[in-house]
Amino acid sequence: MSLNCKICYEPAKQDNSQAQVTQCGHVFCSDCISLWFKTEKSCPLCRRPHTKHQLIHIFEESPEEAAGQTQNVDDPLEELALAKKETLKVQNVLAVIGDRWRELLIDKAKLRQRVNQLEEETKSLQAQLEMECRAKEAAEVKAKEAVDEAKKLYAVPAATLPRTPSAELRRSVNKYDTEVAGLSMQWQLDLTNTTMHSEPIHGIAMAQQADGSVRIATASWDQTSKVVRPTDDSSVIELTGHTHGLYAVDFSHLRPSLIGTVSSDACCKLWELDTDRELGSCVGTLKGHRDEVNGISFHRQNSWVATASDDMTAIIWDTSTETIVTQLTGHKAVVYGVCFQPLGPLVATVSFDYTCKLWDPRQAKVVKSLEGHQDDIIGVDMSAVGNLLATGSDDTTCCIWDIRNWQAASVLRDHTQEVKRIAFSPAGSMLATTSGDMTVRLFNMRSFECISTLKGHTDHVFDVCWNSEGNMLASASHDKTWRLWSPRLTSRDDL
Structure with missing residues (x-):
């Protein structure tokens, strides 16, 4: 062989x-x-x-x-x-x-x-991906329709507004109609609460719950957050667990019963509200920052939440897994504020290095750095359409940036002391600013003119928030109180 x-x-x-x-x-x-x-x-x-x-x-x-x-x-x-x-x-x-x-x-x-x-798993994943793509396309179409509707409302000439708001306007729950009406109305104080906190109130947020009720959450240096109904402080949900003072608070957009608070104890806590039993419980603690946490913002379309810290970074977390999605590193000083672009992919952060940075969180890279302020930047927010960005600074100004060309569209100089946190109305037709001059100012985002000055606080006003219809806002102050404001329906002759 x-x-x-x-x-x-x-x-x-x-x-x-x-x-x-x-x-x-x-x-x-x-x-x-x-x-x-x-x-x-x-x-x-x-x-x-x-x-x-x-x-x-x-x-x-x-x-x-x-x-x-x-x-x-x-x-x-x-x-x-x-x-x-x-x-x-x-x-x-x-x-x-x-x-x-x-x-x-x-x-x-x-x-x-x-x-x-x-092969079977691949077919299943492809089918699931196709369904998600179709759902995303439908959501984008719906968002575009909302943006187009908002643009039409911005274009309404002031002369065409009724001299006396009608009963239909009074009953309207459409946030865009309500905001346009609010441009020609006086704002008045509806409620003052002076007994809730023993220390300055540094943050405030408002959201409508699943049962239809509206809740306001506060963040105070007395280490607590308290949740109440806007016009009834008889029932208070107290959230305790932080070991140092609280700096900010926010509601989840996808799940309004979920609240996030940040503190100088270097962590962010997540709380779940039970409005039926008027209770709140801590459901998670996000630890990752190495210094005080100053700002918080929930994403509008997913389970992400962003936090800003004295450690010169911002962290994006996934609240469903309580894990870090990405950490944004690039500022040269304290990062005090953070917010997501409502209809886009960007994240904005502001810092004591006098800059506002726009990030792509998918790559954790800076898309644009906006410069122009002459002092620490405290507040940041983006309009509903997503093309306007506002920053509030200790240099007493609020800059309005058009992120389509990265230019300053306007600089608001009406405050006499440092500008703190700021907030666009839900439709973007108004901007509310807070200041060390103890006032809240409302600006028309078509003309960039101040249309109302809300007075009543006796110390720095540090934060402000709107309800979902844009016809009510709440302010938080270092005078240990929060105040609720709403437009008084009246004719223009009374203004």
Whole structure:
């Protein structure tokens, strides 16, 4: 029986060498395969992982046996015995190869089964992706319609507004109609609460709950956040757990029963409200900042929340997993404010390095750095359409930026002391600013003129927020009170 080497094609068994076979069934002479395995660790033909120690020797015999065969080659019985011996060895090798071949067939069947499973999973994922794409396209169409409607409302000439608001206007719950009406109305104080907190109130937020009720949440230096109904402070939900003063608070847009608070204890806490039982419980603590946390903002379309810190960074978290999505690093001083673009991918941060940076959170890279303020920047917000960005600074100004061309559209200089946090109305037709001059000012975003000055606080006003219809706003002050304001429906002749 003659077996040839698959490398040199000479007989694999020669006088001074023995034939050797790999576990995958390929035969080689001893010289060729020894040279091969000096540098390689696989079969020369099929490249299957293999080592020299796994080789199977064929016709193994000592030199004495070989000499004995030569001497007794004329003995028919001896020659027949040797032939049987060699045949038995070959049969053993072939049996090993056969076992290996059967193992390979089994592996092949398993791989085919796995391939079929992966193909089914791929089809399922493709179907799911198509559904998500269709849902996203529908949401984008709906958002575009809302933007177009808002633009139409911005274009309404002031002269066409009714001199006396109608009963229909009074009943309207459309936030755009209400805001346009609010441009020509006086604003008055509806409620003052002076007993809730023992220390300055540094943050405030407002949201409508699933049961239809509106709730206001505060953030105070007395280490607590309190949640109340805007016009009824008899029932107070107190959120306790921070070990230092609170700096800001916000409601989740997707799940208004979820509240986030940030504190100088370097963490952000998540709270779940039970409005039926008037209770609130801590459901998560986000730890990752190395210094005080100053600002917080929930994303409008997913479970992300962003926080701003004295450690010169902003962190984007996934509240569903309580993990860090990305950390935005690039400011050279304290980062005090942060907000998401309502209908876009950007995140804005403001810092004591006098800059506002726009980021792409998918790459954690700065898209644009806006410069112009001459002092620390405290407040930041983006309009509903997403093309206007406002920043409030200790230099007593509020800058309105058009992010379509990265230019300042206007600089509001009406405050006499530092400008703190700011907030666009839900439709973007108005901007509310707070200041160390103890006032809240409302600006028309078409003319950039101050249309109302809300007075009543006796210390710095630090934060402000709107309800979802844009016909009510709340302010938080270091005088330890928060105040609720709403437009008084009246004719223009009274203004």
